[in-house]
Amino acid sequence: MSDVLQQASGWLDEGRNVALATVIETWGSAPQPVGSQLAIDGEGNFIGSVSGGCVEGAVVTEALDIMVSGQPKVLAFGVADETAWEVGLACGGKIRIYVEMLG
Amino acid sequence: MNKATLQSLLEARGKRLAVAVVTELATGRQRLVKAANGQGDQLADILEQGFRLDRSGVHQTPEGEMFVAIQNPALQLIIIGAVHIAQSLVPIAAAAGYAVTVIDPRGAFATEQRFPNIDVRPDWPDEVLPEIQLDQRTAFVALTHDPKIDDPALTAALSSDCFYIGALGSKRTQGSRIERLSAAGISQENLKRIHGPIGLDIGARGAPEIAIAIMAEITAALRHDRSRT
Known part of the structure; x- marks a missing residue:
């Protein structure tokens, strides 16, 4: 856990909606270790990283949904999936990511 | 994560205290555990190993799947x-x-x-x-x-x-x-x-x-x- 939380806390203080995505499991060559975090605000701005760029787009989209539903969610990405190239784990790893509302 | 937990996490970091956030993945229920209080915890062994190896991870427990996020003091x-x-x-x-x-x-x-x-x-x-x-x-x-x-x-x-x-x-x-x-x-x-x-x-x-x-x-x-x- 790094400066991402500090920044996310600042966003909350500004009254923004904030979601937090955390890598909870990895298999194979995943670029970011377990515990890596990405904070997303209501406008889709994000800081931090959960994959080195491969799946951030998909995570941000899910995060915006979660800001509406309020329900946390576990996301899974990996090469086993035919569409993996589009979601984009070109590195060949698999990851699970927990996405939750902050605040 | 609610605001109180977030504040406690940031405070612990400022004071160089080791803490963990335990999240029940099915429900999103969360609690913060200080390393100093880990011994009496129901996940005591998992917490002890997590702090020692500086390793966060998912664990299967009788209460379901738990993500234990370790926050050791900054290097x-x-x-x-x-x-x-x-x-x-x-x-x-x-x-x-x-x-x-x-x-x-x-x-x-x-x-x-x-x-x-x-x-x-x-x-x-x-x-x-x-x-x-x-x-x-x-x-x-x-x-x-x-x-x-x-x-x-x-x-x-x-x-x-x-x-x-x-x-x-x-x-x-x-x-x-x-x-x-x-x-x-x-x-x-x-x-x-x-x-x-x-x-x-x-x-x-x-x-x-x-x-x-x-x-x-x-x-x-x-x-x-x-x-x-």
Whole structure:
């Protein structure tokens, strides 16, 4: 856990909606270790990283949904999936990511 | 994560306290556990191992799937000697995630101009070190070659839980250093903790390469099983 939380806390203080995505499991060559975090605000701005760029787009989209539903969610990405190239784990790893509302 | 948990996490980081956030993945229910209170916890073994190995992870428990997020205190590097090698070591350590403090009583060396944007103390180590928490997330290197400065600093480091202690100097310098510290009453067992000559043997030539060798050795001490280092 790094400066991402500090920044996310600042966003909350500004009254923004904030979601937090955390890598909870990895298999194979995943670029970011377990515990890596990405904070997303209501406008889709994000800081931090959960994959080195491969799946951030998909995570941000899910995060915006979660800001509406309020329900946390576990996301899974990996090469086993035919569409993996589009979601984009070109590195060949698999990851699970927990996405939750902050605040 | 609610705001109270977030605030507690940020406070713990400021105070260099080890804490964990346990999340029940099915429900999102969360709790914060301090390492100091981990023993009585229902996940005591998992927490103990997580803190020790600095490893977060998902665990299957009778209550369901739990994500245990470990937040150990930030890594810090204390450098004794605002010397040329220190100037090379600072940016490498910072990039690897260490908060760096440079201590040197020689005011001409310990300047903000030579070490911008980090904590520089133009003081004697034995005056400053009591203010700094030397703990299991701290690496410590003595780079001055000067026993007047290095010896008291190493003495302080050896009485702490620093995960790495290194001292610059040839085998001969290291030999006489061990003799002095031993004569001052430090046990042989404890003195073995000093890595000297400092740094992995990569044939380093010049300050930047020596800095890489030092950072590599610190990383090995941090990440390998402690018994191997």
